[in-house]
Amino acid sequence: GPMELSPMPDYHDRKPWWIFVDKAGEVRMALPKQSALDELYINDAWYGLLPDSSLLDPAGIVKKRLEEKKDSSTVHEHFKRMMSNVVxxxxxxxxxxxxxxxxxxGDGALEPQRSDDARESPKLEFSEPEKSLQTWGKVVWQGDLPEGVGEAELKAAKWASNDRDDHRGVLKIAAGGRVVTLTVQQQAVAPKPGQKDNGIIAGDGTVPAWSAAAQGRGLIPGLSKAKANGVQMIFVQGGYDHQKCFDHPWTRWATLYxxxxxxxxTKGSSQ
Structure with missing residues (x-):
């Protein structure tokens, strides 16, 4: 679970992916800067990802296991240790x-090919619509942040009240002398041209393209020139969603190849 859901340290060329913006879409805080572990995963600040103890082990299973092992660690301490091991x-x-x-x-939908006379050529393969293949590349929180409230002020902010987190993507904090409501980007719908970045990018509807792109460093134009060790070839494809990817002929062809x-x-190296 934690390992699957935690972005790799080199995700998106180490750029921040936990973002807070104002109503105009201007970035006020972007994390992590150095370490996702210290800044987010085991950070108990309001913006951190350390779960409340009541949510971390609601059935008491972890607590019981620790007691059976005569481990005096609290559930929170155990979680922090586990996340440290994951990273x-x-x-x-x-x-x-x-x-x-x-x-x-997968990197979104298949784009129709056009001939020299600008007529659209028929697609050779089926493609899911682009809107079905978009997903979260970054997590963007947006709220009515007052002027002058930047990263330092946000990090120093406190929870506003007992209903500070509805566990459905809405947070309430006290910042800049007032209560600020922050709402996470709820729908996987990428912004239209000219609109502010909302963190939604192309992928396979589940995994963002950035998550797999690290393997294509040095092979895919626009990525870091330092080639990923061991990677011989990478197929950047489109048209299929995560769950049904092997229904698509391109995936099967790339796998066979x-x-x-x-x-x-293997045969060459054994001779």
Whole structure:
């Protein structure tokens, strides 16, 4: 769970993904800057991701397990230790692929091809609509933040009241001398041209393209030039959603090609 849901340290070239903006969409705070573990995962500040103890172990299962092991740690301490282990493991895995790695991922819908006379060519393969393949690349919180409230003021802010977090994406904090309501981007609908960034990007409807793109460093134009160790080829595809990706012929073709290349490479190295 924690490992699957926690972005890798090199996610999106290490750019912040936990964002707070004002009503005009201007960024007031963007995290993490250095360490997601310290700034978010085990941070008990209002903007951190350390769960309330009542939500962390509602059935008391973890507490009971700790007691059986005669571990005096609290559930919170155990969670922090576990998340620290997760991030340590992520660092070990980061940019550390098998030397014969082939990868593929979805990056939105298939775009229609156009001929030289600008007529649209028929699509050769089925594609899910773009709106079905968008997902959260960043988490953006927006609220009525007063003028002059920047990162320092937001980090120093406190919860406003007992109904501070409705657990459905609405937070209430005291900042700039008043109560501020912050609401997370609720729908996976990317902004239209000219609109402010809301964190929604193309992907396969579940996994954002940025999450897989780290494997394509040095291979995909526009990404970091430092090639990911071990990656031989990466297929940036489109048209399919996460759950049904292998229903799409492009995915099956890329998988077959990759297996053939891996087998060929294995035979070559054994001779």
């Amino acid at each position: 340590d493991r992520q660092k070990e895995l980061m940019n550390n692929y098998h030397p014969n790695t082939y990868a593929l991922y 990759s297996v053939a290349q891996i087998v060929h490479g």
